[in-house]
Amino acid sequence: MIITYQHINLLLFLIWSITMFNNVPVIDSADEILDRCFKKASKKVIADRDAFYRKKKTVIARTESFGTTLSGILESYVKTFPSIDNLPMFYQELIRIKINTDTLKHSLGAVHWAQQTSQQILAAQLKQLKRMRQIDPLLAKQKEIYGRISSIVKQVDSHLKILSDARSMFKTFPDILDVPTIVIAGYPNVGKSSLLKRLSKAKPMIAQYPFTTKEISVGHLSRKKGFHLQTFQLLDTPGLLDRPMEKRNTIEQLAIAALEHLAEIIIFLFDPTETCGYMLTDQKQLLVQMKELFVHATFILVENKHDITSSSTDFFKISCKTGEGIEELKDHLFTLYPHDTAKDTSLLE
Numbered sequence: 271m272i273i274t275y276q277h278i279n280l281l282l283f284l285i286w287s288i289t290m291f292n293n294v295p296v297i298d299s300a301d302e303i304l305d306r307c308f309k310k311a312s313k314k315v316i317a318d319r320d321a322f323y324r325k326k327k328t329v330i331a332r333t334e335s336f337g338t339t340l341s342g343i344l345e346s347y348v349k350t351f352p353s354i355d356n357l358p359m360f361y362q363e364l365i366r367i368k369i370n371t372d373t374l375k376h377s378l379g380a381v382h383w384a385q386q387t388s389q390q391i392l393a394a395q396l397k398q399l400k401r402m403r404q405i406d407p408l409l410a411k412q413k414e415i416y417g418r419i420s421s422i423v424k425q426v427d428s429h430l431k432i433l434s435d436a437r438s439m440f441k442t443f444p445d446i447l448d449v450p451t452i453v454i455a456g457y458p459n460v461g462k463s464s465l466l467k468r469l470s471k472a473k474p475m476i477a478q479y480p481f482t483t484k485e486i487s488v489g490h491l492s493r494k495k496g497f498h499l500q501t502f503q504l505l506d507t508p509g510l511l512d513r514p515m516e517k518r519n520t521i522e523q524l525a526i527a528a529l530e531h532l533a534e535i536i537i538f539l540f541d542p543t544e545t546c547g548y549m550l551t552d553q554k555q556l557l558v559q560m561k562e563l564f565v566h567a568t569f570i571l572v573e574n575k576h577d578i579t580s581s582s583t584d585f586f587k588i589s590c591k592t593g594e595g596i597e598e599l600k601d602h603l604f605t606l607y608p609h610d611t612a613k614d615t616s617l618l619e
């Protein structure tokens with residue numbers, strides 16, 4: 271296989287999008303963080319021939335280790351978290367739908383505050399610790415520093431949990447490439463995932479009940495043209511019902527986010543057999559809504575399950591079961607690549 275410039279570009283973008291969310295370390299609870307810091311601090315022993323100085327230097331070293339380790343841990347959480355406002359709009363929308371952007375920003379702010387505050391306490395209190403000349407006050411001061419910093423970290427425990435949940439949520443986000451994107455949309459159970467499987471190497475879940483797909487699945491469809499590799503990104507979406515936007519549940523909102531922020535081409539899939547469980551008139555009504563919402567996308571209207579029905583519409587006709595019409599659909603898609611080329615309007619509406 272010849273490695274082209276496009277291959278390298280795709281790979282770099284993929285690495286960027288993967289590292290964007292995967293840099294965040296495992297986020298521990300307040301107790302786990304404190305445990306780690308205490309354990310690390312307790313290993314510090316400073317040698318000195320004088321018993322008092324041995325004790326004093328050890329207390330200082332342990333306190334310093336405790337504070338700096340803790341501050342480092344909290345800082346690593348905040349610094350590696352993707353900056354929400356700089357993320358591509360699609361990911362910002364996923365965060366809004368699945369986590370709640372304000373909650374996440376608030377929690378990041380709280381953990382940042384804990385890091386800064388514990389650092390300030392440590393800096394101020396270490397100075398006092400270093401001036402002490404007796405063991406008992408030295409130990410009491412150390413205990414006070416541990417107590418104050420621990421209470422700061424415990425105060426943000428619920429925020430650490432929110433960051434930890436967000437980190438797990440990021441892992442479910444699809445890896446989106448910056449290439450021409452086709453979104454497959456339509457009513458539930460019409461065969462959207464079956465089409466993604468036909469068009470790409472993706473292995474989405476397919477089942478005979480509605481709302482099988484609950485996340486966005488990604489596949490790729492590539493074709494060589496001369497020395498160029500033309501790659502479409504294909505997104506399979508959860509099924510949509512014909513209903514007002516404000517009534518849409520979070521799963522439907524994911525489909526809307528993909529359509530709104532990523533779709534250059536929308537394959538709107540119908541099931542004229544109605545074996546999906548929904549009437550064709552309702553499916554057509556959904557199309558009307560989609561066209562009003564996504565005016566900049568090119569719609570390709572496709573009827574699936576043609577192995578069990580025949581109709582006289584001029585829509586594309588396919589069967590994901592037998593493969594009928596799939597090659598023709600692929601050929602048509604590549605006539606739309608790149609998306610500013612002339613479009614074959616006879617197959618579009």
Ligand SMILES: Nc1nc2c(ncn2[C@@H]2O[C@H](COP(=O)(O)OP(=O)(O)OP(=O)(O)O)[C@@H](O)[C@H]2O)c(=O)[nH]1
Nearest residue numbers: 458459460461462463464477481482483509590591
């Ligand atoms: N006869 C026939 N059945 C099909 C065809 N395509 C898909 N199916 C069946 O239709 C059912 C739904 O297929 P899916 O691909 O899961 O449909 P979907 O639109 O992704 O469904 P949701 O994710 O629930 O919205 C499954 O039982 C498929 O086997 C087809 O061309 N012909």
Ligand SMILES: [Mg+2]
Nearest residue numbers: 462463482483
């Ligand atoms: Mg599906």
